[in-house]
Amino acid sequence: MERDLEQLNSALNSIKTLRSNVRRVFESVSNGLRADHGDEGKENKYILELQELLTTVNNDLRDVENSVANLTPPPGAFSLGSTTSLSQETTHERQALYGQLVNSYKWTDKIHEYSALAGNILSTNSFNKTYKTFSTTKRRKTQTSNHNVPSDVIENLITSINKLFPDVTITTNRPFVPNPVIQASLGRVLKASIAFKGLMIEWVVVKAHAESNDLWTESRYKVFKKVTENCHAAMCHFHSPMMPDLAVRSFMHWFHSYNILFSAPCKRCGNHLHNNLPPTWRDLRTLEPYHEECK
């Protein structure tokens, strides 16, 4: 790349010299005999001068040919189809369009390239801990939509979760028919308002039992604000469009591990408090308690 640029530079330079020397030839021809040629043998002097100039031009031309021969031709031009006619646009304000078009084409091309690279790297270093299988052979019966599912499907899911954990009590209300908002209270520790969008978890707010069930105000306690934040992270982590019911189940399983929010010490440092907060993070796979700073 570097070498290509250098060669291109030198080729351009030699063209420049060639042009300036050709100009000098024409200058000399147009001026004809001048006073500084003197009186004696002025024709001879003039012819000599012209010959000299023509030789330099000849040399320069050879240089140009050499340097051009060294250049590597670019690997195929951008084929932008009929958009090339944009460059022929005569209206002044539209002339810039073509340049912008080419630039954005280059951008998308780069993005394509980088994303392909990133995809390769990420697929070899998978850090996703839920087990998703995208193979076409084992694909389960695909649901047509996760947003718009019959309400009895959601109802079944919620009741099955309710049965799964004895210390989680769930009350449901449905401000909008297919999208329930459930209040899951976890023992005497905390309660969470979880809003569903079809089969997917849309929003989670964790609060103390004494606080209101409002979905839009956060808890007044720092520890529950932190838990809410972590719940959002887990909600995104467990999200799986292919198997939404599994995602909800995994999330609730993880959420259930907060039943020892105040009583369990951090797995890493062994203390209860760090920054005056108990361990608010739960490992996504092992469900072990950690402080935010210790995880």
Place this chain on the structure above:
Amino acid sequence: MGVTILTQFPTENRTGPHTIDVLSKRIMALGALQQGQFLVDCETYTSVPQLGPQRTVHVLHNSEQPATVFSLLETGTKTIPLATDGLFDLLMMKMSSFYTSKKQTKAESKGPRYEIGDFCVKLGTVTVSSNFKGILVEVEYRPCVVPAMCWDLLKEFLQGFLGLSGPTNPPAYLQNRMQEIYSPIDTIHQYLEHFTIFRKSPGIGMRA
């Protein structure tokens, strides 16, 4: 209302204000912010002999619940707690012919109130009829309502803040109620326990 632990802090030959100063420097160094003052007071009334066996009523106020008057009636066999609104004070005045108060037993704990994270810390100077008696440190962990769940956490906080003077066991009053939901009257019970001990102890003799 969260779980509250009340513990006595030894003065060790220091004066009351000096001890409060030491403790408030410590809590400020931990990052606490002072949020005003607090006051808990207790007045004790005893029944006149004409009413039969002697009964005692302790009337307490806590600035954390300013609109409530707490009273604990001791009949000798059991203690009946009662939480009422402010008019109860006037009712006690009306009943002065049945229940008389001994003015020299009025106990109170007051001092600065701090907030640090979800904790609320109060450093109280205890006086019984305006004689300095000692220091009471109150620590409340507000998000939690069951003492058993957060006792270890509170113990760690108290020991981090009070050092070796921090408690190693839950207060006697709470020991039988560790699994129950904590309520403001439980704090009042703890204060009364400490006030009763302070009243019996000989005064340190320093004016607060």
